[in-house]
Amino acid sequence: MADQIDGFAARHIGPDADAIDHILDTIGVGTFDKLAAAAVPASILEPATDGVGAGLDALPAAVGEHEALAQLRALAAQNTVATSMIGLGYYDTLTPPVLVRNILENPAWYTAYTPYQPEISQGRLEALLNFQTMVADLTGMEVANSSMLDEGTAAAEAMTLLRRAGKNKSPRFVVDADVFPQTKAILDTRATPLGIELVEADLTEGLPDGEFFGVLAQLPGASGRVVDWSAMIGDAHERGALVAVGADLLAMTLITPPGELGADACFGTTQRFGVPMGFGGPHAGYLAVHGKHSRQLPGRLVGVSVDADGKRAYRLALQTREQHIRREKATSNICTAQVLLAVVAAMYASYHGAEGLKAIAQRVHGHARAIAEGLEAKGVEIVHRRFFDTVLARVPGRARSVVDGAKAWNINLRLIDADHVGIACDEATTAQHVGTVVAAFGPGLGSTAPLEEIADRTSPYLQHEAFTRYRTETAMLRYLRALSDKDIALDRSMIPLGSCTMKLNATAEMEPITWPEFGGLHPFAPGEDAPGMLSLIHDLEDWLVAITGYDRVSLQPNAGSQGEYAGLLAIRNYHLSRGDEHRTICLIPSSAHGTNAASAVMVGMKVVVVACRENGDVDVDDLRAKVGKHAGELAAIMITYPSTHGVYEHEIREICAAVHDAGGQVYVDGANLNALVGLARPGRFGGDVSHLNLHKTFCIPHGGGGPGVGPIGVREHLAEFLPGHPFVPELGKGGAVSAAPYGSASILPITWAYIRMMGGDGLRRATLTAIASANYIARRLDEHFPVLYTGENAMVAHECILDLRPLTKETGVTVDDVAKRLADYGFHAPTMSFPVAGTLMVEPTESEDLAEIDAFCEAMIAIRREIDRVGAGEWPVDDNPLRGAPHTAACLVGEWEHPYSREIAAYPLGVDAPRPKVWPAVRRIDGAYGDRNLVCSCPPLEAFSE
Numbered sequence: 001m002a003d004q005i006d007g008f009a010a011r012h013i014g015p016d017a018d019a020i021d022h023i024l025d026t027i028g029v030g031t032f033d034k035l036a037a038a039a040v041p042a043s044i045l046e047p048a049t050d051g052v053g054a055g056l057d058a059l060p061a062a063v064g065e066h067e068a069l070a071q072l073r074a075l076a077a078q079n080t081v082a083t084s085m086i087g088l089g090y091y092d093t094l095t096p097p098v099l100v101r102n103i104l105e106n107p108a109w110y111t112a113y114t115p116y117q118p119e120i121s122q123g124r125l126e127a128l129l130n131f132q133t134m135v136a137d138l139t140g141m142e143v144a145n146s147s148m149l150d151e152g153t154a155a156a157e158a159m160t161l162l163r164r165a166g167k168n169k170s171p172r173f174v175v176d177a178d179v180f181p182q183t184k185a186i187l188d189t190r191a192t193p194l195g196i197e198l199v200e201a202d203l204t205e206g207l208p209d210g211e212f213f214g215v216l217a218q219l220p221g222a223s224g225r226v227v228d229w230s231a232m233i234g235d236a237h238e239r240g241a242l243v244a245v246g247a248d249l250l251a252m253t254l255i256t257p258p259g260e261l262g263a264d265a266c267f268g269t270t271q272r273f274g275v276p277m278g279f280g281g282p283h284a285g286y287l288a289v290h291g292k293h294s295r296q297l298p299g300r301l302v303g304v305s306v307d308a309d310g311k312r313a314y315r316l317a318l319q320t321r322e323q324h325i326r327r328e329k330a331t332s333n334i335c336t337a338q339v340l341l342a343v344v345a346a347m348y349a350s351y352h353g354a355e356g357l358k359a360i361a362q363r364v365h366g367h368a369r370a371i372a373e374g375l376e377a378k379g380v381e382i383v384h385r386r387f388f389d390t391v392l393a394r395v396p397g398r399a400r401s402v403v404d405g406a407k408a409w410n411i412n413l414r415l416i417d418a419d420h421v422g423i424a425c426d427e428a429t430t431a432q433h434v435g436t437v438v439a440a441f442g443p444g445l446g447s448t449a450p451l452e453e454i455a456d457r458t459s460p461y462l463q464h465e466a467f468t469r470y471r472t473e474t475a476m477l478r479y480l481r482a483l484s485d486k487d488i489a490l491d492r493s494m495i496p497l498g499s500c501t502m503k504l505n506a507t508a509e510m511e512p513i514t515w516p517e518f519g520g521l522h523p524f525a526p527g528e529d530a531p532g533m534l535s536l537i538h539d540l541e542d543w544l545v546a547i548t549g550y551d552r553v554s555l556q557p558n559a560g561s562q563g564e565y566a567g568l569l570a571i572r573n574y575h576l577s578r579g580d581e582h583r584t585i586c587l588i589p590s591s592a593h594g595t596n597a598a599s600a601v602m603v604g605m606k607v608v609v610v611a612c613r614e615n616g617d618v619d620v621d622d623l624r625a626k627v628g629k630h631a632g633e634l635a636a637i638m639i640t641y642p643s644t645h646g647v648y649e650h651e652i653r654e655i656c657a658a659v660h661d662a663g664g665q666v667y668v669d670g671a672n673l674n675a676l677v678g679l680a681r682p683g684r685f686g687g688d689v690s691h692l693n694l695h696k697t698f699c700i701p702h703g704g705g706g707p708g709v710g711p712i713g714v715r716e717h718l719a720e721f722l723p724g725h726p727f728v729p730e731l732g733k734g735g736a737v738s739a740a741p742y743g744s745a746s747i748l749p750i751t752w753a754y755i756r757m758m759g760g761d762g763l764r765r766a767t768l769t770a771i772a773s774a775n776y777i778a779r780r781l782d783e784h785f786p787v788l789y790t791g792e793n794a795m796v797a798h799e800c801i802l803d804l805r806p807l808t809k810e811t812g813v814t815v816d817d818v819a820k821r822l823a824d825y826g827f828h829a830p831t832m833s834f835p836v837a838g839t840l841m842v843e844p845t846e847s848e849d850l851a852e853i854d855a856f857c858e859a860m861i862a863i864r865r866e867i868d869r870v871g872a873g874e875w876p877v878d879d880n881p882l883r884g885a886p887h888t889a890a891c892l893v894g895e896w897e898h899p900y901s902r903e904i905a906a907y908p909l910g911v912d913a914p915r916p917k918v919w920p921a922v923r924r925i926d927g928a929y930g931d932r933n934l935v936c937s938c939p940p941l942e943a944f945s946e
């Protein structure tokens with residue numbers, strides 16, 4: 001009998017003790033301990049005492065929601081939320097309350113998954129199309145993607161995009177000296193392994209001599225100056241180079257944007273559009289390009305297409321560029337991006353509209369001018385006379401005392417060096433702040449000269465009705481509700497996406513993220529302002545060390561892909577530090593997630609694919625052969641554990657040993673850690689480094705495709721190569737991989753709260769329940785859809801792959817048909833065609849209760865019966881409820897010319913079935929049509945009327 005549990009774990013874990021007994025009986029193992037022994041290889045399984053094992057005894061005992069929140073409040077109270085005038089890409093912003101409550105605090109938005117099933121994701125796809133339109137309009141570019149991880153990484157992606165898109169084969173890339181220091185640091189990290197040579201220069205003096213493939217500048221610069229870059233862009237083009245410009249979107253409401261000056265790409269952040277600074281993130285970065293480079297864009301791109309009834313519908317466009325398909329030839333390794341924050345930024349623009357944004361920009365600019373004038377009147381030298389929001393003051397020898405003076409008034413200014421102070425204004429700046437800042441410079445007398453005008457933008461922007469219609473709170477509230485009603489998120493249904501671990505995102509975990517004591521911190525604020533945040537970060541590092549068995553953890557990477565990059569970089573730098581320059585081969589099993597190969601290429605490694613056996617396991621003979629062949633050049637293997645096939649491979653220790661023996665390092669992709677916590681530790685069974693996805697195993701919600709956190713754990717010998725940061729020198733010396741030292745710090749309280757509330761016993765039980773439920777589904781569905789791979793004892797890990805290929809061959813019904821038909825039954829589809837084409841991968845997680853799991857199984861079984869009717873010739877293969885799925889309400893009215901009834905279309909289990917009906921917003925979407933007719937911003941209203 002399974003033990004009864006109470007506390008938070010009983011609310012996080014779906015099946016209660018009786019349900020677990022039923023599940024374990026169905027699998028035929030009886031108890032959790034027998035389950036662990038049957039599923040997990042004895043060579044890695046660690047023993048447990050009183051339900052706590054595998055390092056989890058180092059975690060504090062579980063507390064309930066209220067106690068955890070009280071502890072978080074105490075940590076929050078240690079922080080000082082000063083008025084931030086540091087700038088450098090992070091600005092205070094006033095998030096409209098209607099957006100806080102209805103997006104950031106609304107599970108309909110934050111628990112959604114990446115919109116790979118577009119028919120049930122039209123709401124967030126429309127919001128992202130608004131984001132793309134907003135970015136394209138404000139930057140004057142033609143195509144913008146639907147978010148990047150942050151500004152610094154967006155700059156780095158712009159650099160590599162220019163290299164791919166341009167014809168100039170020079171390895172040199174010119175960077176203006178007045179770019180944000182953290183952006184320069186990331187460019188430097190990214191350039192080195194790719195053999196790109198960065199040349200820093202003051203571009204107001206002209207371009208440097210010699211060849212270069214690209215140029216990167218910023219508008220306004222880090223010093224605040226506003227430069228007209230048109231001559232520089234023209235020069236660069238004449239010399240065969242392409243140009244990327246970092247553009248502040250608020251400034252672009254006043255200043256002629258780089259797109260109109262001929263720039264090839266624009267990048268930046270949308271943070272100041274309503275997204276709190278949060279000690280560094282998460283925020284949506286952006287990247288926009290000239291139309292001719294759209295196929296080179298990294299990240300996701302939403303496009304317009306049509307559905308089966310010819311109606312307008314949105315879906316992800318040009319997916320053939322992505323790592324999922326192109327692997328080492330992809331445009332980038334980005335997978336999880338920043339959807340939730342992109343939605344906030346887009347809605348902020350919708351709510352304010354063009355005039356509202358412009359008024360904010362004018363106010364911000366006015367405050368900056370008032371500061372400049374006030375300082376000049378006191379005899380303080382103002383370095384630049386053209387600026388938007390940031391004033392650069394020269395105070396020889398006095399900078400430190402000025403900054404300290406302002407700090408006494410609770411204002412943080414930017415200390416640049418002994419002689420210079422930067423002052424950045426934002427939406428939250430008041431006349432009082434202006435007066436205080438000027439006073440902080442002390443007494444003096446001088447004369448003022450006129451400042452230069454910057455407002456020279458004449459082109460219109462944000463004229464589409466998405467930015468004019470929702471200007472009252474009532475209209476915005478209803479718009480947000482109407483959009484989220486089109487989508488299936490975790491608040492409506494289980495989301496059984498294999499590899500994605502869509503588990504509960506508990507309200508108590510989410511509450512702290514909108515607290516000002518976490519949200520209001522600037523990432524470069526003095527450490528004394530953030531003791532509570534830093535202590536939370538250190539707790540979390542310690543806990544993840546305990547859970548993974550590694551020696552050190554870095555929380556800087558903003559997604560799993562970035563963790564992969566950071567981890568491989570540590571491996572690269574380790575080899576280089578030992579004089580092993582030639583170790584550049586990275587072995588990757590054929591089943592690996594696409595990000596693995598894409599990340600390896602970004603650190604300059606060469607990918608060698610290792611075959612998988614018939615049963616899905618890594619082919620150890622092929623592995624040994626490849627290790628042998630490349631022994632002297634072997635850098636690493638990247639292996640996912642348990643495998644992407646949802647199986648605990650028994651030979652994992654042998655695999656790790658074979659690579660180690662040849663001098664290689666082992667990267668264990670930890671995306672599937674939900675099957676290991678409390679049972680086995682990658683840092684103990686052979687891994688040298690792993691990334692974890694806090695947005696999978698550790699409850700950070702998916703947000704419709706981000707945010708995420710992809711921390712890495714490393715063993716001691718790699719610790720010195722962990723990510724560093726220009727503003728926090730005590731971090732590692734591995735180079736910055738994110739713009740902020742601790743990445744997306746403001747969502748770390750979610751994971752902190754989860755671990756704190758579960759305790760070691762709760763976490764282990766969660767893992768065992770997730771494994772039990774996956775095996776239960778495998779048992780229930782195997783006779784209807786054969787389970788493709790199992791390990792020893794015919795067990796799967798925390799997910800299972802259902803093989804539809806034989807059925808497709810027999811009946812013509814495809815995996816797409818089944819996925820779309822599930823929407824008619826009110827379910828989100830499982831992962832489709834990953835890691836094996838023509839299959840579905842199901843992951844229930846521990847959070848789904850038995851009733852929901854059974855309902856899912858029954859829907860799948862009912863679908864199997866429908867497939868049989870197609871197979872029996874009762875319904876033609878091109879006209880049946882599966883091929884017609886999903887069915888909208890609108891398609892049921894009027895004429896009906898199908899061989900199946902309207903009832904079967906919309907209510908396959910009958911109109912009295914207990915599950916609430918979900919009405920998909922559109923019918924099956926024609927993706928290819930949209931790729932042929934690429935439209936990636938809001939179409940004019942009349943565009944689809946014909």
Ligand SMILES: *Cc1c(COP(=O)(O)O)cnc(C)c1O
Nearest residue numbers: 335336499559560561593671708
């Ligand atoms: C999700 C996943 C990744 C990528 O993580 P992101 O956070 O989306 O970048 C990498 N590997 C595997 C096996 C995954 O499931």
